[in-house]
Amino acid sequence: MPGNAVLKVDNLHTVFNTPAGVVQAVNGVSFTLEEGRTLGIVGESGCGKSVMAHSLLRLVDPPGLISRGQVRLNGYNLLALSNEQLRRVRGAEMAMVFQDPMTSLNPVLTVGKQVSETILSHLNLSGLEARDKTLALLAKVGLPNPGKMYNRFPFQLSGGQRQRVLIAIALALQPKVLIADEPTTALDVTVQAQILGELNRLKSEFHTAIVLITHDLGVVAGMADEVAVMYAGAIVEQAPAVEIFENPGHPYTCALLHSIPRLGGANKLKPVPGQPPNLLELPGHCAFAPRCPGADKRCRREKPVLQPVCSGHLVACHHPAVLPASGAVL
Numbered sequence: 001m002p003g004n005a006v007l008k009v010d011n012l013h014t015v016f017n018t019p020a021g022v023v024q025a026v027n028g029v030s031f032t033l034e035e036g037r038t039l040g041i042v043g044e045s046g047c048g049k050s051v052m053a054h055s056l057l058r059l060v061d062p063p064g065l066i067s068r069g070q071v072r073l074n075g076y077n078l079l080a081l082s083n084e085q086l087r088r089v090r091g092a093e094m095a096m097v098f099q100d101p102m103t104s105l106n107p108v109l110t111v112g113k114q115v116s117e118t119i120l121s122h123l124n125l126s127g128l129e130a131r132d133k134t135l136a137l138l139a140k141v142g143l144p145n146p147g148k149m150y151n152r153f154p155f156q157l158s159g160g161q162r163q164r165v166l167i168a169i170a171l172a173l174q175p176k177v178l179i180a181d182e183p184t185t186a187l188d189v190t191v192q193a194q195i196l197g198e199l200n201r202l203k204s205e206f207h208t209a210i211v212l213i214t215h216d217l218g219v220v221a222g223m224a225d226e227v228a229v230m231y232a233g234a235i236v237e238q239a240p241a242v243e244i245f246e247n248p249g250h251p252y253t254c255a256l257l258h259s260i261p262r263l264g265g266a267n268k269l270k271p272v273p274g275q276p277p278n279l280l281e282l283p284g285h286c287a288f289a290p291r292c293p294g295a296d297k298r299c300r301r302e303k304p305v306l307q308p309v310c311s312g313h314l315v316a317c318h319h320p321a322v323l324p325a326s327g328a329v330l
């Protein structure tokens, strides 16, 4: 039974106006996320994952510009809100854990102050209660000696520790939607497992919907209900996680999956042979064609649109490789 759709992204476009021309970083991304579900987003470096994530919260700085589209959170369009309305939505309703935690921490405030001030600005607690809650959260995300950590400044922490502070803030606010951009990349395996466990707890206890961007296919397999594969600023395939791994339909997804090393334990995405397209001059046809073994004349003439190949499985390709294995029908 379909759940309640909390986040609806429709035809989102984000560009950067640079001296060299217009960089088309996000190119018509659409998806719907239901409460309590996790959408994993994968794709090689530079394909637009972080710009898309920032666009969802209107956090793209000039020369970046959201040029088209809608982002609807519980029905209202975030792109149409005033700055004051948006400020209230950020954190409490939709929170983000960034790839680079330094950009979202205040360098002149101690860690404890910024977690407790965030708590105080969104929850009705006394200063002492906020302090206790902060200490408990710092412990929960695996920071050693929370009492000491409370009085440290961000620059006195490692990258991984800063990442955990951001996650502590997100846990405190229990947002409806959490956008997590490589939340565990800088962390060792044990802490990574703890953090992923906390994200799952947010999801099961508070029905938080999560957009999880990661290079780690092991994390995707363990966390995501659905997976979207991005290429050149667009989603080229989207399906339930199991379906993506067992029955990939887009040649780019197939190449990404084949690039997983069988031995050695690493689950990181590896480069696919060939170069991604220049985002300053995207072609009017399939952007993957120069790297695609199956490209034909039609692929070099017509742009494929993202459409269902079987139930719940969307592919943007003129010649999708999906087998009717799931038994699903359109």
Ligand SMILES: Nc1ncnc2c1ncn2[C@@H]1O[C@H](COP(=O)(O)OP(=O)(O)OP(=O)(O)O)[C@@H](O)[C@H]1O
Pocket: 016, 018, 023, 025, 043, 044, 045, 046, 047, 048, 049, 050, 051, 052, 062, 063, 064, 099, 279
């Ligand atoms: N300020 C900017 N000015 C111009 N181009 C930009 C700017 N910020 C990002 N871009 C471009 O937007 C594209 C998408 O970048 P983005 O950071 O979203 O990639 P990503 O998929 O998150 O990569 P990674 O996996 O390395 O984090 C890149 O080609 C990048 O060069």
Ligand code: SF4
Pocket: 250, 251, 252, 286, 287, 288, 289, 290, 292, 293, 294, 295, 296, 299, 304, 316, 317, 318, 319, 320
């Ligand atoms: S549309 Fe053609 S070139 Fe593009 S991914 Fe599909 S088969 Fe390859």
Ligand SMILES: [Mg+2]
Pocket: 049, 050, 051, 099, 181
């Ligand atoms: Mg990124």
